[in-house]
Amino acid sequence: MVINxxxxxxxxxxxxxxxxxxxVEYRVYYEEAGEGIPLLVGHTAGSDGRQYRHLLCxxxxxxxxxxxxxxxxFHGKSLPPYGKKWWAExxxxxxxxxxxxxxxxxxxxxxxxxxxMGQSMGGHLAIDLASNFPDNYRATIAVEGAxxxxxxxxxxxxxxxxxEFDNPNVNRASTGAAMMLNISPYSPEESVRETQWMYMCGxxxxxxxxxxxxxxxxxxxxxxxxxxxxxxxxxYMLTGEYDPNTSPADTKKAADVIPGCKFQPMEKLGHxxxxxxxxxxxxxLIPLLEEIKKL
Numbered sequence: 207m208v209i210n211x212x213x214x215x216x217x218x219x220x221x222x223x224x225x226x227x228x229x230v231e232y233r234v235y236y237e238e239a240g241e242g243i244p245l246l247v248g249h250t251a252g253s254d255g256r257q258y259r260h261l262l263c264x265x266x267x268x269x270x271x272x273x274x275x276x277x278x279x280f281h282g283k284s285l286p287p288y289g290k291k292w293w294a295e296x297x298x299x300x301x302x303x304x305x306x307x308x309x310x311x312x313x314x315x316x317x318x319x320x321x322x323m324g325q326s327m328g329g330h331l332a333i334d335l336a337s338n339f340p341d342n343y344r345a346t347i348a349v350e351g352a353x354x355x356x357x358x359x360x361x362x363x364x365x366x367x368x369x370e371f372d373n374p375n376v377n378r379a380s381t382g383a384a385m386m387l388n389i390s391p392y393s394p395e396e397s398v399r400e401t402q403w404m405y406m407c408g409x410x411x412x413x414x415x416x417x418x419x420x421x422x423x424x425x426x427x428x429x430x431x432x433x434x435x436x437x438x439x440x441x442y443m444l445t446g447e448y449d450p451n452t453s454p455a456d457t458k459k460a461a462d463v464i465p466g467c468k469f470q471p472m473e474k475l476g477h478x479x480x481x482x483x484x485x486x487x488x489x490x491l492i493p494l495l496e497e498i499k500k501l
């Protein structure tokens with residue numbers, strides 16, 4: 207086979223790893239680039255690790271951080287578990303599974319106290335990991351994270367959420383279209399359309415099932431949040447000013463009760479800052495990574 211060395215390639219390596227999580231074996235896909243401090247990055251509900259393609263190609267990040275973007279089971283290239291009748295069960299993502307996943311992935315990859323960063327659902331997880339597993343991570347970064355999510359969806363219950371986002375009578379493109387309401391008007395159309403495309407690619411019922419964690423199982427009380435020890439695991443919080451689901455005010459409520467937490471609102475960004483406008487998001491990320499290098 208002849209390889210064209212003049213062709214353009216991304217500096218990303220992808221492969222599969224088998225993880226036993228809560229008694230089930232999953233074949234999990236992940237991509238990585240760079241070297242140095244391990245940085246695990248978690249995607250939003252109903253999407254996958256492709257959201258981090260710009261980050262993985264950014265030498266300003268990867269020159270100091272071994273950056274690892276994973277697809278949760280049922281997402282992207284991580285198929286449902288083989289040998290288990292997953293189709294006979296209603297899919298709901300739980301807080302327990304969300305926390306176990308990066309812990310087990312880190313262990314199997316031999317990572318030494320990685321940094322974890324996630325957005326939206328992944329941002330909520332950054333808070334849960336700092337709260338429950340501070341010894342496992344040197345820092346976590348919650349992008350669009352909060353103690354709890356918007357009440358209007360909480361009030362409709364999972365039946366209402368499934369009716370809207372897992373309805374066989376509604377074209378799957380509607381989910382992608384709905385996500386456009388959460389994006390900043392300043393984000394480039396190419397990135398907006400790419401975000402929409404990713405959401406149209408999700409498996410049936412997965413986005414709705416992920417929202418079980420996002421709207422219900424994640425919820426952290428102010429009392430629980432006040433006990434997060436940022437001297438063990440530093441918690442950073444970043445939220446776009448155009449996010450209608452998790453506003454800067456929502457994130458600030460969390461940061462205000464967590465001693466030592468650092469919060470920064472982000473101008474001209476919405477609910478998907480890492481993919482909707484990476485150059486703008488990078489302005490806020492790089493100073494945090496520089497600080498984390500010194501921890």
